[in-house]
Amino acid sequence: MRSLVLEYIDEVYHDVLGDREGSVADYIPQLAEADPESFGIALATADGYVYEVGDSRRGFTLQSISKPFTYALALADRGVEAVGAKVGVEPSGEPFNEISLDPAGGQPRNPMINAGAIACASLVRGDTAADRFERIRRFYSQFAGRELSSNEDVYESEHRTGHRNRAIAHLLRAVGVIEEDPEISLEVYFRQCAVEVDCRDLSLMAAGLAAGGVHPASGERLLSPVLTERVLSVMTTCGMYDAAGDWAAQVGLAAKSGVSGGIIAVLPGQIGLAVYSPRLDRYGTSTRGALTCRRLSQELGLHFMHVGRAARSAIRASYDLTGNPSHREHSAAHLDVLRRHGSRAMVYELHGDLLFAATETVIREATARAGELELMIVDTRAVGEVADVSRRLLLGLRDQVLEHGCEVVLVGSGASFDAPQAESVVEHYLIMSDMDTAIAYCEDMLIARHSAE
Ligand code: GLU
Numbered sequence: 001m002r003s004l005v006l007e008y009i010d011e012v013y014h015d016v017l018g019d020r021e022g023s024v025a026d027y028i029p030q031l032a033e034a035d036p037e038s039f040g041i042a043l044a045t046a047d048g049y050v051y052e053v054g055d056s057r058r059g060f061t062l063q064s065i066s067k068p069f070t071y072a073l074a075l076a077d078r079g080v081e082a083v084g085a086k087v088g089v090e091p092s093g094e095p096f097n098e099i100s101l102d103p104a105g106g107q108p109r110n111p112m113i114n115a116g117a118i119a120c121a122s123l124v125r126g127d128t129a130a131d132r133f134e135r136i137r138r139f140y141s142q143f144a145g146r147e148l149s150s151n152e153d154v155y156e157s158e159h160r161t162g163h164r165n166r167a168i169a170h171l172l173r174a175v176g177v178i179e180e181d182p183e184i185s186l187e188v189y190f191r192q193c194a195v196e197v198d199c200r201d202l203s204l205m206a207a208g209l210a211a212g213g214v215h216p217a218s219g220e221r222l223l224s225p226v227l228t229e230r231v232l233s234v235m236t237t238c239g240m241y242d243a244a245g246d247w248a249a250q251v252g253l254a255a256k257s258g259v260s261g262g263i264i265a266v267l268p269g270q271i272g273l274a275v276y277s278p279r280l281d282r283y284g285t286s287t288r289g290a291l292t293c294r295r296l297s298q299e300l301g302l303h304f305m306h307v308g309r310a311a312r313s314a315i316r317a318s319y320d321l322t323g324n325p326s327h328r329e330h331s332a333a334h335l336d337v338l339r340r341h342g343s344r345a346m347v348y349e350l351h352g353d354l355l356f357a358a359t360e361t362v363i364r365e366a367t368a369r370a371g372e373l374e375l376m377i378v379d380t381r382a383v384g385e386v387a388d389v390s391r392r393l394l395l396g397l398r399d400q401v402l403e404h405g406c407e408v409v410l411v412g413s414g415a416s417f418d419a420p421q422a423e424s425v426v427e428h429y430l431i432m433s434d435m436d437t438a439i440a441y442c443e444d445m446l447i448a449r450h451s452a453e
Pocket of ligand 1: 062063064065096097114158165193257258259260284
C-alpha cells in the first residue's frame with residue numbers, strides 16, 4: 001500500500017527542489033566538488049522507521065554535525081562537570097569559526113562552535129589520535145546502525161588548509177583548555193568532520209537522540225537520558241550558530257548543520273529528521289535543508305513549543321458507580337444503595353503517557369473530588385510511559401486522598417510502575433488486574449457500609 005507520509009514528504013521535496021539560492025562551501029577545497037543539485041530527505045520515527053526521498057543514500061561528510069556526538073562522548077567519558085570546566089554552554093551568536101573564548105577563563109563558549117568542538121575532541125578518552133578517533137567513529141556508527149568511516153580526501157584537504165582551526169587549537173593550548181599537543185586534538189577533529197554519512201544514517205542518528213539516547217531500531221542504549229537532554233539543549237541554543245534564535249522561533253527543533261550541506265533536526269520523543277543539499281546560506285546552513293525543516297515543522301506541527309498530546313488530559317473517561325457499571329445482578333435493596341451512594345466512588349480511566357503535565361490534570365481532578373469520595377478506581381491499563389515525577393505524584397495522591405478517608409484501587413498489571421519506585425507504588429495501592437473485579441469490589445464496599453442506612 002502506498003505511504004501517505006512518503007507522498008507528503010515527496011511533495012515537500014519537489015516544492016523545495018526549485019530553490020537554488022546559496023553556494024557550495026569551498027574553503028575546504030574538497031567540499032567544493034559536491035554536486036550542488038543533490039538533495040535528499042530522510043525522516044526517522046523514534047521507533048526506527050525511516051521515510052526517504054531523493055538522494056537520501058548519497059554520501060557526504062558530517063562536518064559540524066559531528067559536534068553534538070563528540071560532545072556527547074566527551075560528557076560520557078569525563079562527566080558533565082569536567083567538560084563544563086573546559087567548554088561552556090552559552091550561545092555565542094557568532095559564526096562557527098569565530099575565535100571566541102570567554103574573556104575571563106579563556107573557555108570556548110559552547111561545543112557547537114569550532115573552538116568548543118576542538119576542545120571536546122581533546123577530552124574524549126584515548127591516548128593517541130588514532131585510538132581516540134576510533135572510539136569516536138564507533139560511537140557515531142552505533143548511532144547510525146552501521147559502520148561509518150572517514151573520507152581520507154576530505155580529511156587531507158582540511159588538514160592541509162585548516163589554518164584558522166589550527167590557530168584556534170593553539171590558542172586553546174595557550175590558555176590551558178587543551179592540555180595535550182594541539183595537533184592531536186586537531187587531527188581527531190578533522191577526522192571526525194570527515195566521517196562519511198548519508199541522510200538515512202543521519203536521520204537514525206537524530207532519532208537516537210529523539211529516543212533519549214537509545215538506538216531506535218536495536219533498542220541499544222548509547223547515551224544516558226540525562227546526557228542526551230544536555231546535548232539536545234545545547235543543540236537548541238547553539239546548534240545553528242548565529243541563526244539560533246531565528247531557527248528556534250521558526251523551526252523549533254533541536255538541530256545541527258554542517259558546511260557540507262547536511263542538517264539534523266530532533267523532536268524529542270518523536271522524530272529525527274535529516275536533509276542534505278550542499279548550497280549554503282550566509283550562516284553556513286543548507287538553504288534547501290533549512291527550507292525543508294521549516295516547512296515540515298510548520299505543517300506537521302513539530303515545533304517544540306507546540307502544545308501536544310502529553311499536555312492534554314490523561315483522563316479518558318470518568319464516571320461514578322450510580323449506574324451499576326459492572327452490570328451485576330444486584331438485589332433491589334443493593335441497587336438502591338448504589339443509586340444513593342454510588343457517587344461516593346469514582347472511576348478514572350487514564351490513557352497516553354503520564355508525563356508531568358498529563359499527570360497534573362489527573363491529580364488536580366482527583367484531589368478536587370476526594371473530599372466527597374470513599375473509593376477511587378484509577379485505571380492504568382491504557383497508560384504508556386510513566387515519568388518518575390508522575391509516580392511520585394500518584395503516591396502523593398494516594399496519601400492525600402487516604403487522609404480524607406478515600407481508598408485508591410489501581411487497575412492494571414502494575415507494569416507501568418515497573419521502574420525504581422515500582423514497589424512503593426504497588427504496595428500502597430490495591431492492585432487489581434481487571435476493571436470488573438475493581439468495580440465489584442467498590443460496589444461491595446459501598447453496599448457493606450451503607451446498607452443499614
Ligand atoms: N570542518 C569544518 C570546520 O571546522 C566544520 C564546520 C561546519 O560544518 O560548520 O571548518
